[in-house]
Amino acid sequence: MAADTQVQQDERVRAESFATKLMKKPELGAIGGVILVTLFFLFTADSAMFTLSGIMNFMTPAAQLGILGIAAAMLMIGGEFDLSIGSMVAFAGMVFGVFTVNLGLPLVVAIPLTMAFAAGIGAVNGSIVLKTGLPSFIVTLAGLFILRGASLVGLKIFTGGSTQLRGVRDAVEGDWLAPIFSGEAFGGLFTWLASMGLVETFKNGTPKVPGIPVEILWFIAIALVATYILLRTPAGNWIFATGGDSNAAKNSGVPVRKVKISLFMLTACAAALVAIITVIDAGSTDARRGFMKEFEAIITAVIGGCLLTGGYGSAIGAFFGAIIFGMVTIGLTYTDFDQDWFQIFLGGMLLLAVVFNNVIRKRVTGER
């Protein structure tokens, strides 16, 4: 069959060069960005940045943001925004704290309940957007304030006046589920590597990096699963179709409502996961958790190649977008630059990504 199609090529359509094919991959910009940022820090930063412990250092915040960014990217491909995810991190953190500390529930109950709580709020967000037909931007902007306020008020109620809820570490200590959501994985492997002299160790022989922080593993796993869903399942096709033109999708039999509500639930659950991981890690939760994360997640998605209009983007792109983010935030501390350059860099990167994506979209659709 392949040979057959070769013969019947339309002479008016020029064969695509490898470069053009590459250009059509939505994640191209983000991968290029990672290379550029890496080069930049190779020249300017202290060499400690690219040691194993340095890499773990910037990958941890990248992973926490990336989990949100990938979910935000999927929602954006589906044609909607969720500005409430940052506040959702604080809110889910509070809910989780109350479940574990105040109610003393084991993680096996507390985690699913927190997730269900978040998913419920996500579903409400989605339903409001679909019922009213208002832009999700404005509906979830309301959610941003409501959830942030609810976290503040709620924390004061549950702690008797404080905006910080302590004691999570004691509450989850020894819980069999805790290692999946906190600490480092593959500790044994790293100890073994240290004993073989393959990784850096402290003077007493313990490895400098005790293991891979679990959030990095979650981050990688979520990126892989999201990419698989988007590119290789009917649901993925529905997400692209819904974001591309929800009316056309509906007419072709795509369950547009279900797709959108599920995506809102997904972003809320991603926020809850980040909340659970960071709260266990810190041992406490406070109302400022996840502050501004909604914008950072959207920036991650856009750097990853998502179009603001929906219907185009990639989870792998958001994965690399988050890594760029982590490298820059942490990387600047290894250089002589003032750390506050970070925000300027971020804005510049966003602008560049949007312009670049726009050009790519025109290429893909053959628009002139």
Next chain:
Amino acid sequence: MSADSKFHHGDVPADAKPIIHMEEIKKNFGNVIALNGVTFDVTPGECHCLLGDNGAGKSTFIKTMSGVHKPSSGQIFFEGTPMSFDSPREAMEAGIATVFQDLAMIPLMSVTRNFFMGREPTKGRGIARRFDLDRANEITMEEMRKMGINLRAPDQAVGTLSGGERQTVAIARAVYFGAKVLILDEPTSALGVRQTSNVLSTIDRVRKQGVGVVFISHNVRHALAVGDRFTVLNRGQTLGTARRGEIEASELQDLMAGGQELAQLEGSLGGTV
């Protein structure tokens, strides 16, 4: 007049049973009478053209046929039995496919992804159930080739196709998913000469496969090129049905405009209509 032409090959057997028969369809929107007793049928392998000027009721009529509207009165027979479709989906499942002017295509997505949108073939089971892209690509290439279009690649975005090619993708998709009746809403209205001829030959191909085609148009020449029968709609009523070879373009044109009006028009336009 010879029945065969560039876009018309072979006749429909005279005794063929209609797939869909619409009897005395009336449709009111409040106090506006959009359809006032329209009777229309399509047999397998036939291209029945529905002609009419803007506002004649063509759109209302096809929306009634495709399940978007319910008729205020009148009956719909599908393969001989009375039917009432509650939604476009039900009509689609019965085998009535409509290609509306917006085509239900997403420019940013590939031809394959558009072709199978909402009806993706899968392989594997349970959690491993996944979109069978290889098969989908193969089918898309094959179906498009049948319609006379050679895609560069099945992952080519629909946005890069021409208007005629997009129309053909939409038609091929409907036929592949088992359409018995294919309703085409002004498929040639926005196309150039060459693309129009591609779409017309696509209609001829589809017709030969035994699908009943309802071709809505206000272009008499396009209709005459492919049609087996011609029904003219004016002010919500049918002005009669003619067979291929029994009617001339000028007569159809006259009917569409409602006879006397065109006589006046022609005077003012100097015979350019």
